[in-house]
Amino acid sequence: MDCGYRMMSEYLKREGYTINHKKVFRIMKSAQLLQTRITRDHSNKKYVKHRKVKTTRPLECIEMDIKMVWIPQKGKNAYLLSIIDVHSRRILKDYFSFNIKQKQVIELLSGLFEELDYPKNVVIRSDNGSQFIAKNVREYLSLVGVSQEFTHIATPEENAHIEAYHGTLKREVFTKFEYFTFGQIEQILKKYVVFYNNKRLHGLLGKITPMEKWEKDKHLICSREKVA
Template identity: 30%
Template sequence: MKDKVEIAKKYITQGYNAVFVLKTVKISRSTYYYNLSAEGKEKAKSKGGKPRGYSLNKENKKICDELIKEFIIESIDGDAINYGYRKITYHLRKYYNLIINPKKVYRLCKELNVLKEQRVIKPKVKRTIAANRIVTGSNQLWEMDIKYGYIQGQDKFFYLLNLIDIFDRSIIDYHMGYHCEAKDAAALLRKCLMRRNLFEDGAKKPVIRTDNGPQFVSYKFSECCEKVKVEHERIPVKTPNKNAHVESFHRILEDECLKINEFQTYADAYESVNEFMIRYNNRRMHSSLGFMSPNEFYTLHFGENLTGIEIRV
């Protein structure tokens, strides 16, 4: 019997299927694992330490580590497919009645090379509170925020992420889609810098002001701001007046585009929003801009600091 156990052990450790090997050498699974457990116990005794190589189940029966490893593999192939070692511990306790601690499960999982990759904990994004500012020219302070639209025909909402220059009131660019994530906000910021020829390292960059939405508090957006050397500040919670210019634009967008149209498809919504953006930037007059359109005002006063016009935010 000992010879058969040794033969089985040889082939199993080489990677052959344990069930197939045990059937071939004609020994039962319990006999094989009992012999392994006994062997482990003898080795532990010879060292003068505590017997190792097994755990107890709730019936006080010894279950050797090799069998527990099989349980782990069975679990991962089944319900525990995406579990870490802690959840696997509770899985073994619940479904295999084992009395086992997480440290041992961690060791066995490490031997099997089935440990999940550890989640990298990213540092918290540093929050800069929006400061009181006096804006005297374009490209000094930009505001960014999200507006939601509704497609009646598809019963779906869409996102509009808009970036406005608070001095000339231009919507420099916008993102529209069924989703709006940090990567979309980062992409929009880059596009706006390129549109205003501010992407180069030597250019004086604007401050970007946002609320505390998940897109803006994310590590990805913070990383983008650092790379393009733009200062990002966030308004305090429940103070939309600190983002007043983009909020005011959203009211105009609601009254003159979203509210008066019942969109049947996303294509309809996109076409209407695009037409509104072109009209807003190029033809819609603002009394605060001397009854000029945003692009007309920006072109007229490009690169100037107008001491006669001060916007306090």
């Protein structure tokens, strides 16, 4: 059970235990069961200036978002974190789990930036989810030289490309494939991402695949060393 010490005190009282919240705090602290508080940093928060993103090359702008995925066996949602390159529509990285917090966001981004020779002026766009506005995430992106911008509240069109991808997943995966367990849909998602990037034609790209668009325009990406 994932809860704070005050809530745990109430659970214990309901079970007939006489114990105050201070003692519960000490016990949970010694057992390392206290929840980690998410520190939200609203200072110098940069919002998107243009709702529609116009790009000239890959890795000019990337978008990330989290989608809930219902798991029948567990009777609860899992979460899919996806990162898309706006220019090519290539899915650069994703992570599927029952629990996605700032730690998992940083780990996914770290893996992505270690794999790619990314330019200095890449921008990453997201909504205002607690995982994305967390201080540690913002500090990490600043450390690796990636600009971060946030969509305005209730404006999914400002994150249109990743929203469109998750909509495609709903139509082509979640409503078409039968699955019961987390492992089953996880394997389906892995295969679909490969198909989406390498086989699925995209009308707005001129009826080519995301990887074909990436390969066609990747020479326009200036590495950090070349820009410096």
